[in-house]
Amino acid sequence: MLSWRIQGTEAQIGFGALLAGLLVDGLVIYLEGDLGAGKTTLVRGLLRGLGHAGTVRSPTYSLLEDYRLADRSIHHLDLYRLADPEELEYLGIRDICDGRSILLVEWPDKGRGVLPVADLVLRIRHAGVARILELVPGSKGGEYLADRLSALALPAGVTRQSNNVD
Numbered sequence: 461m462l463s464w465r466i467q468g469t470e471a472q473i474g475f476g477a478l479l480a481g482l483l484v485d486g487l488v489i490y491l492e493g494d495l496g497a498g499k500t501t502l503v504r505g506l507l508r509g510l511g512h513a514g515t516v517r518s519p520t521y522s523l524l525e526d527y528r529l530a531d532r533s534i535h536h537l538d539l540y541r542l543a544d545p546e547e548l549e550y551l552g553i554r555d556i557c558d559g560r561s562i563l564l565v566e567w568p569d570k571g572r573g574v575l576p577v578a579d580l581v582l583r584i585r586h587a588g589v590a591r592i593l594e595l596v597p598g599s600k601g602g603e604y605l606a607d608r609l610s611a612l613a614l615p616a617g618v619t620r621q622s623n624n625v626d
């Protein structure tokens with residue numbers, strides 16, 4: 461399994477921006493981790509990497525924020541406040557899952573059964589003041605992305621963890 465130690469908010473954003481360069485249409489990414497793990501911060505980096513210059517609001521209350529960047533649709537979901545996966549229907553989940561849009565989903569467990577399966581699961585956990593991020597591919601596309609990511613130079617504050625550390 462691939463994992464990294466990410467020291468500080470700027471490094472988290474830098475790692476998101478690195479990932480952004482590897483995204484392809486239709487990718488579904490789950491962001492798992494406790495409250496305050498750094499999921500939204502990673503999305504900020506991803507969107508910045510895709511060219512978004514504005515602010516990135518946490519979809520804590522809206523549940524969904526949409527972005528259109530360089531002809532690409534990106535949907536950022538935070539399902540923490542979802543009481544039932546069926547509520548995703550009201551959010552227009554069917555329209556969102558058009559096979560071309562990119563989905564970034566915080567608290568995906570809350571949408572199990574209705575959400576599409578993940579191409580990539582990013583698990584983030586606290587490690588003192590830093591974070592550990594684990595990447596688990598869920599599809600061939602996810603595996604391909606993981607291979608390419610592991611070959612890239614890392615931003616400042618990010619170090620690769622050896623495989624046997626968990």
Ligand SMILES: Nc1ncnc2c1ncn2[C@@H]1O[C@H](COP(=O)(O)OP(=O)(O)OP(=O)(O)O)[C@@H](O)[C@H]1O
Pocket residue numbers: 466467468469471472493494495496497498499500501502518538566589590591
């Ligand atoms: N790698 C990191 N090292 C240190 N601090 C970080 C790191 N990544 C994010 N943070 C900080 O952690 C805090 C929480 O981040 P964030 O809001 O992204 O968490 P979250 O996982 O989205 O939480 P929630 O589940 O509440 O949506 C922020 O203050 C952010 O700056």
Ligand SMILES: [Mg+2]
Pocket residue numbers: 499500501518538566
């Ligand atoms: Mg968040």
